[in-house]
Structure formats: C-alpha cells, structure tokens
Amino acid sequence: MAQALQLVVCAGIVPDPLQTLEPVTGPNGPGLKNEMVLPAVLDPWAACALYEAAQLVAKNPGSKLWLVSLGPKAKLQQVMMTVGQKAVFELIPIDGPIGGFPDAHSTAAALAEAIAALPGFDRERLLLFGGWESATRGAGVTLQLVGERLGITDQFQGVDQITLREDGSFEVLERVEGGRHQVSVCAGTPAVLGWATGNLAEPRNNPQTGMANMRGIMPALQKAKTVALDGNGLRYVSVSLPKQQRETRVEKNMTADEIARELVEWIGAE
Amino acid sequence: MATAAVPEVTTMHTLPGDAIRQIQWRFADRFDLQMLVQSARTVARTTVARMVAAGERNTHEWTPAKAEMMEAFDRAGITAAFMEPEEGGFITGPKNLALSLAAFELAWVDGGAATGSLASFLALAPIHECGTAEQVKHYKTLAAPPQAGEDRKPWRGAFALTEPLPYVGVDTGILSGKLRIVEWRDGSEPLLQVDKRGRFITNIAFANFVTAAVISDDPRIKGSCVVILEEGDEGIFDRGTATKKLVHQLSSTGDPIFNLKVPASRIVGGYTVVDGVIVPNFNHGEVIEAVFRRTRVTVGLMTAAKLLSAVEPVIRYQRERFHGAAGVKPGTMRYDLGIQQREDALHRLVDVWATGEAAASLGFAAARIFDDLEPLEKHKNALMKQLGVSGKRAVLKALQESEQRAISLLGMAPNDPRREELAVDPMVDFVLKDAVADVLCPATKLWNTGVGANQMREAVSLMGGYGITEDCPGFLANKWMDAQLEATYEGPEAVQRRQLTITMTREVFLAQFRIWIAEMRKVAGDYPGTGACTLASAMEMWQWTLVHLQNATDPVGNKLYHGQRQGVTFALADALCWLLASRCQILDVMELQARGGDDAVAAEGLAGTVQFLSDLAHVQAARAAGEVSRISAELVFGYNLHPAWDTEGCSHCFTTQELEALEETMPGITAFAIDVVGADGSHPLKAGPCAGCGGSSDFQRMQNKLCTCLSGCRLAKDRAADTLSKVMIPEALDYPA
Structure with missing residues (x-):
C-alpha cells in the first residue's frame, strides 16, 4: 500500500569534480582557489539521495519532496538549471557560504531549523535523506546532526536501497566492509538515511519538469534566508595531491587471459 | 618616443562560465533558456561526444546510434524547443535565441549533431512561418516529442x-x-x-x-x-x-x-x-526568404562554438606539451608552461579566441534581434492585411513612409517634441530592426563561417600533428572541416555577400550605422581599452569608402558600386562584417561590465574577466580596422590607372632643371621630390609617377588616423596572452575524445 511520505533531501553544492581544485587559505579560512567562479554541481552522493527520493515520491502518491540546500544562492540558481530538470521537488534554499569548511554543528542547526519550519511539516512521516559522503571536505556528520536536532534516532549510513513495506516499516541496505550490505528493518518513519550511490541512473534532463519546478524555485531563491555559519578554526597544515603513478609496459605477445591473470595478481598485491 | 607607464591590471582567473555568458548574451533572466543550455550541453558532451569518439562519423549511412541521438534530443527537450507550450514545447514566444543556444551547445562538440537537430526545425519552418493555422497545428503537434502518458514517435521532417x-x-x-x-x-x-x-x-x-x-x-x-x-x-x-x-x-x-x-x-x-x-x-x-533569414544565424553560431570550444584543449596541450620528457621536472618553466613559454603560441591562440568571441557576439545579437522583430513583424503583417496591401513590392512601397519616419527619428535632437510619437510607433520600430536584421543575418552566416573556418585551421595548427588526428581532444580537425560546410549550406558565401550588398546600402541601415559610430566613440570615452575608438575610425572609413564608390567610376566610365561589380560590392560587404562582429563583441563586454556586479557569481573576479574580454575585443577591433583599411584602400585606389612615364603621367613631375632652379630659393626641396624626370627623359625605376585620385587626401587622412588609433592594441594582445598563460583550466575536458 502506498504511503504519503514527507521526504526531505539535504544537499549542498560542490565544484565540478573535473575542475582544478587548489586549496587556498582565504580571509574566512580554508577554501579552494576561485571556488565561487568554478562550475558547481549538486554534491554527488546527495544527488543520488535526491533521485531515490524522487522515485519514492513517484511510487507513493500524496508524498512530497523538498530539497533543502545551503550555499550561495547565486550558485544554487545555476545548479538548479540542471537539477531542476531531473525531478519534481520544492527547493528550500538557505543562502550561506560556499565550501566544505564551515562548522558542521552550525550548518546542521540552520538545516534543521529550515526543515522544522516547512509548511505542513509532519516529523512522524519524515524520511530525511542526504549523502553519507561529500565531494567537499566531507566531515560526514552533518546529516546525523540534523537528524539529532530533529529528534530522529533511527539513522542509516551508506544506504544503497530502501524498500517500503505495506505495514509502514521499511528495509534498508547499508554498505559494510567487503562489498557486502547490512540488511536492517526499521519499524517506520521518521528516519535518517545517508545514501551511498543507490541503484538508480541519473535521470535525464526534462525541461518541462524544469519549467514546472522553476515556478517555485526562482521565488524561493529570491526569498532565501541568509545565514552566517560559525567558523571552526580549521586551517591547512599541509596539502598534497594524490601521487600519480604510471607503470606502462608494452606487451605484444600476451594473450587476453594472461593479461587478465596478471592484472588480478597485481590488484591482489595492492 | 616617450612612453607612458603601463598601469597594472587585474587578470581573469578561470575560463568564462555560464554566469558570464548569460549576461553577455542576454539570457541571464531567462531560466527557460538556461535550462535548455544545460540540457543540450549534457546531450552534446555525453551521447554525442561518445558517438564521435567511437568513430560514428566514419560512416555516411544512417545508423541505429545516430537514430538514438535524435531520441536523446527529444528527451532533452531540444526538439520541443521549437514548439509553443500548447504544441508540446516549453518556451513561450520567439525562439531564435533559444534555437541558437541549443545549436551552439551541440556544435561545441559536433556540428553534424547540431545540424541534425536544426534540420527538423528547418522542415517545420516553412509551415511555422507561412503555413495555415491547420497546417501549423497539425505538423508541429506531430513533430513534438511525446508527452507523459503518450505512446507515439515524433515525426521528423x-x-x-x-x-x-x-x-x-x-x-x-x-x-x-x-x-x-x-x-x-x-x-x-x-x-x-x-x-x-x-x-x-x-x-x-x-x-x-x-x-x-x-x-x-x-x-x-x-x-x-x-x-x-x-x-x-x-x-x-x-x-x-x-x-x-x-x-x-x-x-x-x-x-x-x-x-x-x-x-x-x-x-x-x-x-x-x-x-x-x-x-x-x-x-x-x-x-524560403522567411525561413532562411532566421535559420542562417544559427549556422553562423555553430562555427562560433567551434572556435570557443578549441580554447581549453589548446591551452591544455600547450601547457602539458613537455610533461613526461626526460629532464623536464615539475616546477620548471618548461614543465609548467610548456609551449606557452613562447609568445607566438599565445598570440595565435588569442586570435582564435578573439574571433570566437566576436563571432558569438555577432550571432547572438542577430538571434536576439529576430526575437525582437517577430512580434513587430506580426503587427506589420496584420496592418498590411488590414490595408489590403499584398505582394513584396507593394509592402515595400507601403513601408516607405515608415522608413522616412524612422530616419527622421534617428536624426532628431533628444528634446525634439516629435520624438515621442515616432519612438512608440511599432512600424518605425519594425523598419529599424528589420534593416539591422537584414544585415546581421547574412553577416553572421558569412563572417562567422568564412573567417571562422580559417581560424579553426589556426586552432588545429596550434595542436601540432596531434591536431589532425582522430585522437585530438575537442575533435578540432573535425570542426575545421565542418566549418567549411557551414560556410556553404543554407546559402553559400556568394549568396550572403549578394544579400549584404543590397541591405547594407539601405538608408535605414546606414542612418543607424552612423549612430553606431558615435556610440563606439562614447564607449571609448567611458571605458577606454576595448578598441571602440579604433573601430569607430574604421567604421568612418568604411562609410566614406561606400559613398566614394557609389559615386566613382573606373577609367572607362563604368560605375564602381554596381550589382554586377562584385569585386567592389562583395569586398565592401566583407569589410562591413568585420566591423559588425567587432562592434557586437565590444557591446557584450560593456554589458558584462555594467551588469556583472549584480550577479554574485559573475561578480567574483569580474574586473579581471572584463579586462581580459576587453583586451580580446581590442585585438579584434584592430584586426577589423586592418581589414577595412586594406580593403578600402584597394577599392579606392585600385580602380585608377597607374600614371605612366608619358606626357600626361609626368605632367605633375619635376624636371631636373626645375629642381635645380628651385633649390636656389628653397634649399632642400630636392630631398622631397620623388618623381623627377631628367632632361634626357630618364626617371626613377618604378611603374610610373606616384598615383593620386579624387578624394585620396581625405582617405589618406583617415588612414593615417586609423594607424594611430591602433595604439595599444598590441599591448592588449600581450596582456591577453599573459592571461592565457595563467588562467586556470579544468583538469580534463568534460567530454571524451
């Protein structure tokens, strides 16, 4: 039986991963060089959460999806030109600083306050989604803190799947070591789910969905509440790029099987 | 020569992003167009790019993969961009800018993909422009992608x-x-x-x-x-x-x-x-006139996209050229800058980029004016129908009065009491915009594709041998070849030049052109450094040359500016295109400078971005001025017979004896005499006495002025080149190669 859910996805924006990300220390602490100008995308793990949430809404008539996002509203607007075409949602923008370095507690407080103030908010029907990781600094605690502030103690991280049951309970698959999943059954909402990648492909852009969303997104952006987040005293001690390693060997006479075997051995030795 | 201290300037930090382009090309307040851009970009840099990388261009036949690309266009809303909301679309009102933006994004990766998307619109365009209400509804509804819950395939045309x-x-x-x-x-x-x-x-x-x-x-x-x-x-x-x-x-x-x-x-x-x-x-x-006058703009923009798309791959290639070489260690100039240590590599890329900017500015200006024109044209058509005027000639005749009113409006003082009435007359607005659109459309098609194709060759050459391989990032060799088709289809270059020779001499256009000269001077006064003053001088020269040629004859008395004399008219059309592209580029920079601060993203590093784009505009204005000067000089002097060492030709020469006599009263005059004939008839070893012609002194005065107007253009190029060596680019191209 379909359930009328309230789905809230918390998702920030991050620089496009293809961009050159060069750490710098600015007047407000650590950041990335030219971060405000670099093209941004919805944080990839949170984006997976959004697509999963949209599918749940589609399968459960009467449900409602909000996307709560904290970042500079001008950047949010640019990102919404793409994200707004992928799923039907209502945007709750919070105009705040860019980057992954603001304090997680104050970030969570701003998000929780915005969620609690949603019109018609019903905590008992809430599924709070977000990414279990982030393409920014990735403190990995903000979503849990938001849940705590909303008094939601059923929390799952590294989620790849949720299956709703007719009795209102749901089954969750969480990633554990060794490429396996831990299966949990939760008695019902409310719950917090920090998503890994899920199983859905990225939805295609649909400008008609976008046009429908934009009627709400643009006014929301104009009215976005501005928050100032606490710094957390972070500073760079040292920064280095991951070491690039290239070991090329030209082999002309090996069979595919031999090459595969050697690759497996090499991977196993790592 | 004294030199002034060169002021320190800010520099651009990253390649111009969407926020910058939306302001420059005037769609910052159009989220429907912004979404279309993102949608088309995604298809271009995934589906289309993968097809090109996989060698799908290596077959002439229509393949399942190519068919899949058309379906991707449907899903991304590109097909529906041509339709009204009630026909299955999502964009209300004129769609010239919308279709141009979509084609621009697709052509960023592959011109054929852009052409495929445009061809369906081209098939529908005759129906859209001239079809009956039933035909429009029937075929556009059939061609619209299926809506949610519909199970049908859209018709292609x-x-x-x-x-x-x-x-x-x-x-x-x-x-x-x-x-x-x-x-x-x-x-x-x-x-x-x-x-x-x-x-x-x-x-x-x-x-x-x-x-x-x-x-x-x-x-x-x-x-x-x-x-x-x-x-x-x-x-x-x-x-x-x-x-x-x-x-x-x-x-x-x-x-x-x-x-x-x-x-x-x-x-x-x-x-x-x-x-x-x-x-x-x-x-x-x-x-076809109603159709092509719009769709040709889009083709010109496809070539502009190619040029701008070449910048990032070329920079990356130049910087990484020596990575991996023995003895070239990270941190050394050779490692970090690669070929960008060399001024020539940077200067040539500046030229490619400047051309791309100018081409995009010209094309999007043309697309916008057609959007502006559409409701005015409908008003004009309704009025003509009401007046019972039909047929092309009858309509032109009926518009003559509006043209005169428009020209008088342009010449009125700001406080003229008649201004208010004329300024709100939609027919006056129509003839003004129509005259400009009739010039910008062929100019975009001609200049963007022709000059663009030549500049794509430069871009390819900047990648060395890599440039002409299938592995070249950004598919630059494909784009070079594709640009040649874009110069040809939907009316080859001769057709565009022919149209320009007629439309550029209409008084309604020329009256606006004169105002544009003053506009460029004002821009130069308010914001020096864009090359606007140089451009204004070149525009004056073009205007003078046109009038001169319209009144001049060749040695046998034939008119020089004549429809059959394409050596004159086509060359002058080419020269005009350089000016138009440069003007639009400067105006786009001015728009960014004026409005960039209102957008939080564009505002970040705005001064550096405006500085760089101004430098590119300055470089382009100087090149445009050079082209106009060259072409004009050839036309003004080239149809005169060169004087010979005969009686008539030597009538203005000094003889040796005359000079000797004059030297006594004017010591040193001999040093200034060029053409001196000896008593035995001997003369300097050259074709004949130096030539002059009616009005030559006026022209040479303008040319002298233009030369001095070039002051600073190479400094702008140096600054732009310096930025190219420092600007941050992404780690990798965002589409496969």
Missing part, C-alpha cells in the same frame, strides 16, 4: 529545396521540381502530382514528411510554392542514396526522389482559386 545540378543551389529562383493537377472534381480538393528530385537533403534517411519547393508545370497552377509531402502518400517516396560527406556525418544527408499524389491542402500557406487557377498564397521564394 526534411526541407527539400536544393536540386541536382544545374538547378537550385546557385540561384534559388530556378526550380526543376514540378507540380501538376491530376484530378479536380467540382466542389472537392484538387489532387496534385509532385515530381521533385532533391540533392543534399538533411534528415532524409528518416524523415516522415518533407517540405519541398516546386514550380507549376500546369497552366491551372500559378507560379511556385512549397508543398508538404508525407512518407505514406501515394507514389514514390524514395530516400535515395546517402551523400558521401566528409563532414557533419552525424546528420543524415541524401538525394531523394519524390513522385507523389497529394491534396492541394498541402500547399504551404494554402491557396486561392482565381478564374479556375490555383494561386498559392506564398510562392517558394517568399517562403
């Missing part, structure tokens, strides 16, 4: 104008496709027989309908028309063989044969029966 040689292609006024009446019963719709052979028809491999230009082969049908053919019509609908194109292979092109029976209701725009004769409401010339 092809536009069949070009015919096998020796017919349409050079002169679109001549057709071999024929139309006859095969059956006409009393009180019922006539049944027509259509015989048409097409050549180089895009989308033909899968088109469900074709809009074909045909001419009457029956005394009961008057003139020519465009007729709609469907694949299910009785007769032959043969798609023909695929054209063996070397370019744009992701679009379908072939030489179809049609021999079909269709009802007369398929005549685009309908018909009237007069004395037993079917008179189409629009002849084929009227239809």
Whole structure:
C-alpha cells in the first residue's frame, strides 16, 4: 500500500569534480582557489539521495519532496538549471557560504531549523535523506546532526536501497566492509538515511519538469534566508595531491587471459 | 618616443562560465533558456561526444546510434524547443535565441549533431512561418516529442529545396521540381502530382514528411510554392542514396526522389482559386526568404562554438606539451608552461579566441534581434492585411513612409517634441530592426563561417600533428572541416555577400550605422581599452569608402558600386562584417561590465574577466580596422590607372632643371621630390609617377588616423596572452575524445 511520505533531501553544492581544485587559505579560512567562479554541481552522493527520493515520491502518491540546500544562492540558481530538470521537488534554499569548511554543528542547526519550519511539516512521516559522503571536505556528520536536532534516532549510513513495506516499516541496505550490505528493518518513519550511490541512473534532463519546478524555485531563491555559519578554526597544515603513478609496459605477445591473470595478481598485491 | 607607464591590471582567473555568458548574451533572466543550455550541453558532451569518439562519423549511412541521438534530443527537450507550450514545447514566444543556444551547445562538440537537430526545425519552418493555422497545428503537434502518458514517435521532417545540378543551389529562383493537377472534381480538393528530385537533403534517411519547393508545370497552377509531402502518400517516396560527406556525418544527408499524389491542402500557406487557377498564397521564394533569414544565424553560431570550444584543449596541450620528457621536472618553466613559454603560441591562440568571441557576439545579437522583430513583424503583417496591401513590392512601397519616419527619428535632437510619437510607433520600430536584421543575418552566416573556418585551421595548427588526428581532444580537425560546410549550406558565401550588398546600402541601415559610430566613440570615452575608438575610425572609413564608390567610376566610365561589380560590392560587404562582429563583441563586454556586479557569481573576479574580454575585443577591433583599411584602400585606389612615364603621367613631375632652379630659393626641396624626370627623359625605376585620385587626401587622412588609433592594441594582445598563460583550466575536458 502506498504511503504519503514527507521526504526531505539535504544537499549542498560542490565544484565540478573535473575542475582544478587548489586549496587556498582565504580571509574566512580554508577554501579552494576561485571556488565561487568554478562550475558547481549538486554534491554527488546527495544527488543520488535526491533521485531515490524522487522515485519514492513517484511510487507513493500524496508524498512530497523538498530539497533543502545551503550555499550561495547565486550558485544554487545555476545548479538548479540542471537539477531542476531531473525531478519534481520544492527547493528550500538557505543562502550561506560556499565550501566544505564551515562548522558542521552550525550548518546542521540552520538545516534543521529550515526543515522544522516547512509548511505542513509532519516529523512522524519524515524520511530525511542526504549523502553519507561529500565531494567537499566531507566531515560526514552533518546529516546525523540534523537528524539529532530533529529528534530522529533511527539513522542509516551508506544506504544503497530502501524498500517500503505495506505495514509502514521499511528495509534498508547499508554498505559494510567487503562489498557486502547490512540488511536492517526499521519499524517506520521518521528516519535518517545517508545514501551511498543507490541503484538508480541519473535521470535525464526534462525541461518541462524544469519549467514546472522553476515556478517555485526562482521565488524561493529570491526569498532565501541568509545565514552566517560559525567558523571552526580549521586551517591547512599541509596539502598534497594524490601521487600519480604510471607503470606502462608494452606487451605484444600476451594473450587476453594472461593479461587478465596478471592484472588480478597485481590488484591482489595492492 | 616617450612612453607612458603601463598601469597594472587585474587578470581573469578561470575560463568564462555560464554566469558570464548569460549576461553577455542576454539570457541571464531567462531560466527557460538556461535550462535548455544545460540540457543540450549534457546531450552534446555525453551521447554525442561518445558517438564521435567511437568513430560514428566514419560512416555516411544512417545508423541505429545516430537514430538514438535524435531520441536523446527529444528527451532533452531540444526538439520541443521549437514548439509553443500548447504544441508540446516549453518556451513561450520567439525562439531564435533559444534555437541558437541549443545549436551552439551541440556544435561545441559536433556540428553534424547540431545540424541534425536544426534540420527538423528547418522542415517545420516553412509551415511555422507561412503555413495555415491547420497546417501549423497539425505538423508541429506531430513533430513534438511525446508527452507523459503518450505512446507515439515524433515525426521528423526534411526541407527539400536544393536540386541536382544545374538547378537550385546557385540561384534559388530556378526550380526543376514540378507540380501538376491530376484530378479536380467540382466542389472537392484538387489532387496534385509532385515530381521533385532533391540533392543534399538533411534528415532524409528518416524523415516522415518533407517540405519541398516546386514550380507549376500546369497552366491551372500559378507560379511556385512549397508543398508538404508525407512518407505514406501515394507514389514514390524514395530516400535515395546517402551523400558521401566528409563532414557533419552525424546528420543524415541524401538525394531523394519524390513522385507523389497529394491534396492541394498541402500547399504551404494554402491557396486561392482565381478564374479556375490555383494561386498559392506564398510562392517558394517568399517562403524560403522567411525561413532562411532566421535559420542562417544559427549556422553562423555553430562555427562560433567551434572556435570557443578549441580554447581549453589548446591551452591544455600547450601547457602539458613537455610533461613526461626526460629532464623536464615539475616546477620548471618548461614543465609548467610548456609551449606557452613562447609568445607566438599565445598570440595565435588569442586570435582564435578573439574571433570566437566576436563571432558569438555577432550571432547572438542577430538571434536576439529576430526575437525582437517577430512580434513587430506580426503587427506589420496584420496592418498590411488590414490595408489590403499584398505582394513584396507593394509592402515595400507601403513601408516607405515608415522608413522616412524612422530616419527622421534617428536624426532628431533628444528634446525634439516629435520624438515621442515616432519612438512608440511599432512600424518605425519594425523598419529599424528589420534593416539591422537584414544585415546581421547574412553577416553572421558569412563572417562567422568564412573567417571562422580559417581560424579553426589556426586552432588545429596550434595542436601540432596531434591536431589532425582522430585522437585530438575537442575533435578540432573535425570542426575545421565542418566549418567549411557551414560556410556553404543554407546559402553559400556568394549568396550572403549578394544579400549584404543590397541591405547594407539601405538608408535605414546606414542612418543607424552612423549612430553606431558615435556610440563606439562614447564607449571609448567611458571605458577606454576595448578598441571602440579604433573601430569607430574604421567604421568612418568604411562609410566614406561606400559613398566614394557609389559615386566613382573606373577609367572607362563604368560605375564602381554596381550589382554586377562584385569585386567592389562583395569586398565592401566583407569589410562591413568585420566591423559588425567587432562592434557586437565590444557591446557584450560593456554589458558584462555594467551588469556583472549584480550577479554574485559573475561578480567574483569580474574586473579581471572584463579586462581580459576587453583586451580580446581590442585585438579584434584592430584586426577589423586592418581589414577595412586594406580593403578600402584597394577599392579606392585600385580602380585608377597607374600614371605612366608619358606626357600626361609626368605632367605633375619635376624636371631636373626645375629642381635645380628651385633649390636656389628653397634649399632642400630636392630631398622631397620623388618623381623627377631628367632632361634626357630618364626617371626613377618604378611603374610610373606616384598615383593620386579624387578624394585620396581625405582617405589618406583617415588612414593615417586609423594607424594611430591602433595604439595599444598590441599591448592588449600581450596582456591577453599573459592571461592565457595563467588562467586556470579544468583538469580534463568534460567530454571524451
């Protein structure tokens, strides 16, 4: 039986991963060089959460999806030109600083306050989604803190799947070591789910969905509440790029099987 | 020579992003267009790019993968961009800018993909522009992608104008496709027989309908028309063989044969029966004029996209050129800058980038003016209908009064009491914008594709041997070749030049051109450093040259500015295009400077971005001035006979004896005398005494001024080059190669 859910996805924006990300220390602490100008995308793990949430809404008539996002509203607007075409949602923008370095507690407080103030908010029907990781600094605690502030103690991280049951309970698959999943059954909402990648492909852009969303997104952006987040005293001690390693060997006479075997051995030795 | 201290300037940190482009190209407040851009970009840099990388261009045939690309266009909303919301679209109002932006994004990766998307619009355009209300609704609804819950495939169209040689292609006024009446019963719709052979028809491999230009082969049908053919019509609908194109292979092109029976209701725009004769409401010339004057802009923008898309791959190639070389360690100049240590590599890339900026600015300005023009044109058409004015000549005559009012408006003082009345007259607004659109459209098609193709060759050469391989990031060699097709299809360069020679001499345009000169001077005064002053001087020179040529004759008394004298008229059209592109580029920089601060993203590092784009504009203005100076000088002096060492030619020369006598009263005069004839008739070793001509001193004064106006342009180039060596680029191209 379909359930009328309230789905809230918390998702920030991050620089496009293809961009050159060069750490710098600015007047407000650590950041990335030219971060405000670099093209941004919805944080990839949170984006997976959004697509999963949209599918749940589609399968459960009467449900409602909000996307709560904290970042500079001008950047949010640019990102919404793409994200707004992928799923039907209502945007709750919070105009705040860019980057992954603001304090997680104050970030969570701003998000929780915005969620609690949603019109018609019903905590008992809430599924709070977000990414279990982030393409920014990735403190990995903000979503849990938001849940705590909303008094939601059923929390799952590294989620790849949720299956709703007719009795209102749901089954969750969480990633554990060794490429396996831990299966949990939760008695019902409310719950917090920090998503890994899920199983859905990225939805295609649909400008008609976008046009429908934009009627709400643009006014929301104009009215976005501005928050100032606490710094957390972070500073760079040292920064280095991951070491690039290239070991090329030209082999002309090996069979595919031999090459595969050697690759497996090499991977196993790592 | 004294030199001033060079002021320190800010620099651009990253490649211009969407926030910058939205302001420059005036769609910052149009989220429908912003979404279309993102949508088209995603298709281009995933589906299309993967196809190109996988070698899908290596076949002329229509393949399942290419068909999948069309479906990707449907899903991304690109197909629906042409439709009104009630027809299945999502953009309200004129769509020239929208379609231009979508084509720009697709052509960033592959021109054939862009052409494939545009060809369906091209097939619908005759119906959209001239079709009856029933035809518009029927075919646009069929062509719209399925809506949620619908299970149908959208119809695709092809536009069949070009015919096998020796017919349409050079002169679109001549057709071999024929139309006859095969059956006409009393009180019922006539049944027509259509015989048409097409050549180089895009989308033909899968088109469900074709809009074909045909001419009457029956005394009961008057003139020519465009007729709609469907694949299910009785007769032959043969798609023909695929054209063996070397370019744009992701679009379908072939030489179809049609021999079909269709009802007369398929005549685009309908018909009237007069004395037993079917008179189409629009002849084929009227239809194609309405269509091409818009769609050609989009083609020009495709080449602009190629040029701008080349910048990032070339920078990356230049910087990483020596990575991996023995002895080249990270942190060394050679490692970090690679070829960018060399000024030439940077300067040549500055030229490519500046051309791309100018081409994009010109094209988007043209697209916008067609959007502005559309409601005004509808108003004009309604008014003409109300007045009972029909036919091209009658309409032109009826517009003469509005033209005069428009010209007088342009010349009025700001406080003239008549200004208010004329400024709000939609017909005045129409003739003003129409005159500009009639120039910007062929200029975009001609300059962007022609000069753009040459600059793409430069871009390819900057990648060394890598540039002409299939592995070249950004598919630059493909783009170079593709640009040549863009210079040719939808009216080759000669057609665009021909149109310009007529439209650029209309007084309504020239009156605006004169105002543009003053506008550029003002820009230069308010914001020095864009090259606007240089451009204004070059515009004055072009204007002077036009007037001179319109009044001058050659040595045998033939007029120089004449329709048949293309050596004069076409060259002057080419020169104008350089000016128009440069002006639009400068105006776009000014727009960014004025409005960039209002956008939080664009505002970040705005001063550096404006500085860099100003420098590019300055570089481009100097090149435009050089072209205008060269072309004008050739035309002004080139049609005069060079004086010979004969009696007439030497009539203004000094003789040795005269100089000796003068030297006594004016010591040193000998040093200034160039053409001196000796007593024995000897003379300097050259073609003849130096030439002059009527007005030459005026021209040379302007040319001298123009030379000094170039001051600073190379400093701008140096600054731009310096930025190129420092600007941050992404780690990798965002589409496969």
